[in-house]
Amino acid sequence: MSDTKLVELCDLPYPELERFIVEKLGMKRFRVGQIWQWIWVRNVSDFAAMTDLPQADRALLSERASIRWPSIADVRVSGDGTTKFLLELADGEHVETVLIPSDAPRRPHDAAARMTQCLSTQVGCAMACSFCSTGRLGFRRNMTMGEILGQVQVARAYLHDTQPERPIIRNLVYMGMGEPLLNLANVMDSLRTLQHPRGLAFSPRRITVSTCGIEKGMKEFGESGLAFLAVSLHAPNQRLRGQLMPRAAHWPLEELLAALESYPLKTRERITLEYLVIAGVNNQPEHVRELARICAHLKAKLNLIPYNPTPDTPYRAPTPEELLCFEKALWAKGITAIVRKSKGQDIEAACGQLCATHEAQAEQKGA
Numbered sequence: 201m202s203d204t205k206l207v208e209l210c211d212l213p214y215p216e217l218e219r220f221i222v223e224k225l226g227m228k229r230f231r232v233g234q235i236w237q238w239i240w241v242r243n244v245s246d247f248a249a250m251t252d253l254p255q256a257d258r259a260l261l262s263e264r265a266s267i268r269w270p271s272i273a274d275v276r277v278s279g280d281g282t283t284k285f286l287l288e289l290a291d292g293e294h295v296e297t298v299l300i301p302s303d304a305p306r307r308p309h310d311a312a313a314r315m316t317q318c319l320s321t322q323v324g325c326a327m328a329c330s331f332c333s334t335g336r337l338g339f340r341r342n343m344t345m346g347e348i349l350g351q352v353q354v355a356r357a358y359l360h361d362t363q364p365e366r367p368i369i370r371n372l373v374y375m376g377m378g379e380p381l382l383n384l385a386n387v388m389d390s391l392r393t394l395q396h397p398r399g400l401a402f403s404p405r406r407i408t409v410s411t412c413g414i415e416k417g418m419k420e421f422g423e424s425g426l427a428f429l430a431v432s433l434h435a436p437n438q439r440l441r442g443q444l445m446p447r448a449a450h451w452p453l454e455e456l457l458a459a460l461e462s463y464p465l466k467t468r469e470r471i472t473l474e475y476l477v478i479a480g481v482n483n484q485p486e487h488v489r490e491l492a493r494i495c496a497h498l499k500a501k502l503n504l505i506p507y508n509p510t511p512d513t514p515y516r517a518p519t520p521e522e523l524l525c526f527e528k529a530l531w532a533k534g535i536t537a538i539v540r541k542s543k544g545q546d547i548e549a550a551c552g553q554l555c556a557t558h559e560a561q562a563e564q565k566g567a
């Protein structure tokens with residue numbers, strides 16, 4: 201049978217896997233849970249290694265299905281422990297994912313160090329934010345559920361093979377390449393798969409999906425309760441938002457904020473507003489006043505992320521003093537503002553940077 205007819209099992213949410221295994225392949229229903237665990241918990245992609253399945257079932261699976269994870273095209277480890285992967289997908293496209301060590305001090309009962317992983321959801325991005333390398337790549341295509349979660353499986357295998365301490369991936373943020381709400385069906389399937397009790401059993405409280413503010417999909421995502429929401433604000437007024445995030449600004453800021461006011465939140469849950477601090481652009485006293493007005497109406501906290509400079513942009517990172525001054529001014533207005541350290545600056549860890557470098561090198565070679 202030709203390779204193109206193989207069914208990719210890591211693209212199937214549990215109910216679809218069940219239909220394929222039971223109805224199409226005629227295998228017993230209890231085999232579905234076993235196969236699910238081999239794929240998601242044991243991270244095994246070779247059917248021959250699925251030793252609790254009968255030989256005949258393993259042979260049938262090899263004939264009709266495949267489990268293909270992305271391959272690692274490049275990996276860079278920063279002095280601060282941040283690890284960035286350039287992954288190659290089956291069709292030769294590339295995406296990035298980043299592992300970030302937890303800042304939280306290890307507690308005595310913690311068996312292993314903890315990591316946060318940043319996941320991509322699209323190859324390239326259509327949103328064209330002016331500060332972002334991915335935005336300059338343009339949109340190529342949506343990632344499938346298997347490709348989104350393949351990032352987690354590749355990182356788990358890498359940590360298992362390379363780090364004697366075997367750190368665990370504790371938190372996931374959908375904040376890499378692409379706009380998650382523009383690939384909503386695959387993103388929601390990936391969240392359900394991550395949280396499946398017979399699989400990785402991730403708590404929704406450990407997953408955040410970050411959007412630049414897409415009207416279509418926000419309500420459906422909020423009602424699903426599958427993850428926390430973070431919104432990339434980056435500008436406290438429509439004019440500046442139009443300059444920094446021209447496509448996101450098609451949905452007027454006023455309307456985005458009104459949607460966030462009625463966004464369904466659980467008790468004690470707050471929306472995270474991401475704010476990339478770009479020196480001289482969005483950290484001025486008038487911006488503090490505008491942010492105060494915005495935050496007064498929302499159950500939200502503000503994450504301040506110092507801009508991580510990327511080539512070919514007119515922007516500059518704030519100095520530590522500028523950042524502190526901005527943070528203090530926000531606190532003085534009663535805003536909960538927390539500075540998130542920018543990590544991996546020595547390994548091109550800003551979103552899309554490694555991919556852009558890879559493409560430029562490939563172009564040079566082809567020239």
Ligand code: SF4
Nearest residue numbers: 325327329332335378
């Ligand atoms: S910041 Fe996010 S939404 Fe904007 S272009 Fe980059 S990847 Fe897309």
